Amino acid sequence: MTRFRGFSLIEVTVSIFIVGVMLLLLQAILQSGTLIRMSKHQSIALSIAQNKLESLRSGGYATLPSSGTFSDSLISTLPVAATTTLTVSVYNAETKQVFVSVVWQDPGSTASSTVSLSTLITETGGLP
DSSP, rough: OOOHHHHHHHHHHHHHHHHHHHHHHHHHHHHHHHHHHHHHHHHHHHHHHHHHHHHHHOOGGGGOSSSSSOOHHHHHHHOOOEEEEEEEEEEEEEEHHHHHHEEEOOTOOOOOEEEEEEEESSSSOOOO
């Protein structure tokens, strides 16, 4: 009885399946690294915006600055092109609306990401 050398069709099919699963797992691992980095940047930007709003709230209505940019120590942990914007507008006679925005672009991405928060700050300490 002669034995044939080589692989059977079942062995080749199982090998291709195993290699395919391994490639899918590798792609998932690489993609999760990108998602983790983007999530970290979004979390940092949210912290920057929240910190700014809280500092403005604690200062009160009379100390609200004019619109423009602001700085924060956490901005250096975002990608280089990160910018911050503060917009203060009159909501009504005793209330001002404050918008805080943090914009950055992740490395390797063509679109920019933005975190924006807003709040109302009144002269008397409560909404009318």
